[in-house]
Amino acid sequence: MNKGNVIVKEAMKMKPITVKTKTSVKEAADLMKKKGIGNCIVVDDTPIGIITESDILKKVVAEDLKASEVTVEEIMSTPIIVIDPYVPLEEAVKTMGKCNIRRLPVVENGELIGIITQKDISRMSPILHEISREWYDISVRDEAHLRRQIFSGKCEDCGTLSTNLKNVDGRLLCEDCIDALAYQ
Ligand SMILES: [Zn+2]
Known part of the structure; x- marks a missing residue:
């Protein structure tokens, strides 16, 4: 197989762990522990959010809330960015870099069929992993700072x-000129 043409579907994990919007954080955490995973996708017909260990830590534990009384809907990151299974891996790498995320739910015809993470990508292709780290750095360091800055001059x-x-x-x-660029 040509490594350059690997598509998302070939690198993703099938059947990601999902929870419903009204699932309690306690149940979700139990599930994540049982399956040995660090995140799960919140589904309401279609995937609408994602919760990670860090969401649980920051939004429940650090706030001293009771995990059995908080629903995943309340702490999930939403909306989520998803990716098509038939696009090249490069596309997933770029999307992760631009959006500053490490995992993407894979959706086909509105249905969640898998999840792809930076780890999956680095396993498939160390070179792509390097690119993804570069994109990540660019998005965090340069874009965030430079886009906010306004300059005077010619x-x-x-x-x-x-x-x-x-x-x-x-x-x-x-x-x-920026407007003109946008319409090119
Ligand atoms: Zn100008």
Whole structure:
């Protein structure tokens, strides 16, 4: 098999563990412990959220709430970003990097069929794993900081003086040029 053409379906885990929206955090935690997993997907017909060990730690334990009295719906991360099973692994890597997430539910025709994590990807392809780490770093370090910053000066595209220049892929552009880019 050509490693470059691996699709998500070939690398994902089948049958991810799911819970319903009204499942208590206690039940979900028991399930995660029993199955030896760190997260489960919240499903209401289609996947609508995900809860992880860190959600339980931060939103239940640290808040001193009772796990049997909190539903997963209250602490899940939602909405979730999902991926199609038939796209190349690179696509999953990029999505994870851009969205700053480590796992993606795999959905086919609205139905949850699997889950793919950065670990699954690094097992399939160490090179892709490197790319995913790069994307991760870029998304965390550069985008978060640079996108927020506003500069004053000459637009590097049209030369207009502006007090509202923003960094777009390393160039400082005025609002008009940024708008023009968006419509290309
Ligand atoms: Zn401009």
